Amino acid sequence: MATVNKLFNISVFQFLAFVSFSFCNSKPNIVFVLTDDQDVTMGGQLPMVKTKKLIGDNGVIFTNMFTTSPLCCPSRSSIMTGRYVHNHGAFNNSLSGGCSSKTWQQKQEIDAFPTKLKSKGYSTFFAGKYLNQYGHQGAGGVEHVPPGWDVWNGLVGNSVYYNYSLSVNGVREKHGDTYPQDYLTDVIHKRARNFLDKRDKSAPFFMMLSTPACHGPFTPAPQYNSSFADKQAPREGSYNKKGDDKHWLIRQAIVPMPDDTVQNSDDIFRRRWRTLQSVDDMVEDIVQTLKQKNLLDNTYIVFSSDNGYHLGQFGLPYDKRQLYEFDIRVPLMVRGPGIKPNQTSNKIVANIDLAPTFLDLVDRTVLPNVDGLSFRPYLYPDQNSSVPLRDFILIEHSGEHVNDVQGCPGYKNQGLNNCDRHCVCEDSWNNTFACLIQLQGASTFKTCELMDNENFVEIYDLKSDPYELTNLYKTMDPKQFSNLQRQLHYLATCKGPQCNSVPSNLLK
Numbered sequence: 001m002a003t004v005n006k007l008f009n010i011s012v013f014q015f016l017a018f019v020s021f022s023f024c025n026s027k028p029n030i031v032f033v034l035t036d037d038q039d040v041t042m043g044g045q046l047p048m049v050k051t052k053k054l055i056g057d058n059g060v061i062f063t064n065m066f067t068t069s070p071l072c073c074p075s076r077s078s079i080m081t082g083r084y085v086h087n088h089g090a091f092n093n094s095l096s097g098g099c100s101s102k103t104w105q106q107k108q109e110i111d112a113f114p115t116k117l118k119s120k121g122y123s124t125f126f127a128g129k130y131l132n133q134y135g136h137q138g139a140g141g142v143e144h145v146p147p148g149w150d151v152w153n154g155l156v157g158n159s160v161y162y163n164y165s166l167s168v169n170g171v172r173e174k175h176g177d178t179y180p181q182d183y184l185t186d187v188i189h190k191r192a193r194n195f196l197d198k199r200d201k202s203a204p205f206f207m208m209l210s211t212p213a214c215h216g217p218f219t220p221a222p223q224y225n226s227s228f229a230d231k232q233a234p235r236e237g238s239y240n241k242k243g244d245d246k247h248w249l250i251r252q253a254i255v256p257m258p259d260d261t262v263q264n265s266d267d268i269f270r271r272r273w274r275t276l277q278s279v280d281d282m283v284e285d286i287v288q289t290l291k292q293k294n295l296l297d298n299t300y301i302v303f304s305s306d307n308g309y310h311l312g313q314f315g316l317p318y319d320k321r322q323l324y325e326f327d328i329r330v331p332l333m334v335r336g337p338g339i340k341p342n343q344t345s346n347k348i349v350a351n352i353d354l355a356p357t358f359l360d361l362v363d364r365t366v367l368p369n370v371d372g373l374s375f376r377p378y379l380y381p382d383q384n385s386s387v388p389l390r391d392f393i394l395i396e397h398s399g400e401h402v403n404d405v406q407g408c409p410g411y412k413n414q415g416l417n418n419c420d421r422h423c424v425c426e427d428s429w430n431n432t433f434a435c436l437i438q439l440q441g442a443s444t445f446k447t448c449e450l451m452d453n454e455n456f457v458e459i460y461d462l463k464s465d466p467y468e469l470t471n472l473y474k475t476m477d478p479k480q481f482s483n484l485q486r487q488l489h490y491l492a493t494c495k496g497p498q499c500n501s502v503p504s505n506l507l508k
């Protein structure tokens with residue numbers, strides 16, 4: 001009996017040693033879920049109850065996550081490279097503005113985080129929206145598969161839910177409008193499941209699930225088509241308020257908004273929430289699948305969005321592209337090995353931090369030539385000091401324009417873009433700005449300079465005025481302003497590690 005016991009003990013010991021050995025030595029997996037245009041300030045995360053429970057409540061919910069550019073392609077290019085727009089060069093959503101352009105592919109894409117993961121032996125999977133110009137002829141067509149990805153299901157062009165093409169590993173696959181087999185969120189979901197079933201089990205994996213939800217045209221799955229019927233766009237804060245002390249683009253909004261604008265923005269609000277239900281289902285299923293396959297304990301799940309959104313704030317009907325909190329704040333939730341549940345972090349983090357964080361989580365690699373920083377220390381606050389990595393962030397936007405604004409004949413060649421049926425426009429060539437958001441004692445100052453012909457400046461104290469109702473520029477001590485301005489100018493041209501601390505001679 002003693003011998004049996006001894007044998008038994010040894011084998012259990014050996015078994016446990018083997019298990020912990022293989023656990024400690026296998027690199028973690030990462031699942032990155034990226035939504036499109038999902039806001040924070042209008043409650044954009046609220047309909048995703050399961051996602052909050054499964055990711056946020058099992059890890060860290062970040063309350064100060066920013067995009068460094070409130071537009072899809074510039075933001076996504078920052079996510080992929082870890083660089084500010086002024087360093088990656090994708091200034092807008094057009095090929096000519098660097099979105100998925102040949103130059104971007106040659107200088108940035110070859111250096112983006114998927115190639116680093118691949119070189120570390122990761123098995124990599126992508127499905128969904130990539131960059132707005134992806135797949136177009138000028139961007140190399142569907143044959144162009146970005147380097148670093150083993151399994152590639154890239155949406156051609158901008159977010160839609162039906163009637164689109166995917167590049168499946170370089171081959172065009174056309175989809176119609178039959179539910180569920182063509183509904184893009186569900187296609188991403190099914191292919192992700194399939195990857196988990198069929199993957200090479202000897203390699204750790206990285207998956208990026210990049211949904212069209214909740215971007216326009218806001219098409220829900222049929223079973224969610226009438227959900228949230230009693231909801232409307234939130235009325236608090238700057239909703240339907242005149243932005244009199246703001247730059248000209250905001251001053252042109254019609255306030256109070258016409259009735260049909262109010263109805264339309266409420267309808268869009270509901271449809272956005274409905275499209276997110278399919279993302280919530282996908283997250284639940286992926287988490288359950290990871291659990292069933294005994295992978296959940298060694299997998300990080302990161303959830304975020306490319307930029308925020310507004311519906312009626314300062315009378316702007318529906319879009320992003322603005323310097324205000326509603327467009328630049330995005331969700332960020334992370335769960336993973338050893339991360340304590342139910343944590344909230346108010347540290348300032350941004351989209352440029354995602355790429356360096358992924359590499360840090362994988363094996364503590366520090367990515368060279370990026371502007372962002374790994375926020376890994378914020379996931380494990382017990383192991384680190386409470387000193388923030390940095391307490392500021394830069395936001396940049398280059399305004400877009402079209403020559404012919406449809407339905408607004410007087411607006412030809414005026415440098416405007418995205419104008420609604422009342423000719424309230426959401427962008428213009430000179431809605432071009434740089435902002436510094438910075439914690440300063442009891443205040444969090446946001447300092448923005450616009451490159452319009454008024455050189456307009458907007459300054460808000462986000463702590464005392466979270467809805468940005470009062471522009472402090474005219475009343476601020478000029479010395480304090482020039483201090484903030486020096487820092488803003490420094491960051492607007494910073495590169496690499498320079499971007500993470502402001503030289504002290506600029507602070508006096």
Ligand SMILES: *[C@@H]1O[C@H](CO)[C@@H](O)[C@H](O)[C@H]1NC(C)=O
Pocket residue numbers: 162163176177
């Ligand atoms: C998809 O395209 C077909 C053919 O052009 C069209 O009839 C249908 O309305 C489209 N469906 C959607 C959801 O746009």
Ligand SMILES: *[C@@H]1O[C@H](CO)[C@@H](O)[C@H](O)[C@H]1NC(C)=O
Pocket residue numbers: 222225
């Ligand atoms: C969804 O609801 C809209 C009205 O909000 C309606 O026009 C559309 O036909 C409905 N679609 C389906 C698939 O039921």
Ligand SMILES: *[C@@H]1O[C@H](CO)[C@@H](O)[C@H](O)[C@H]1NC(C)=O
Pocket residue numbers: 057058341342
């Ligand atoms: C998180 O906190 C809630 C209560 O706020 C609790 O019900 C839940 O069990 C906690 N989750 C974990 C994973 O500890």
Ligand SMILES: *[C@@H]1O[C@H](CO)[C@@H](O)[C@H](O)[C@H]1NC(C)=O
Pocket residue numbers: 091092093094096097098399400401402
């Ligand atoms: C994007 O940027 C390029 C280069 O500055 C410019 O030529 C183009 O007009 C911009 N696109 C839009 C839609 O504004």
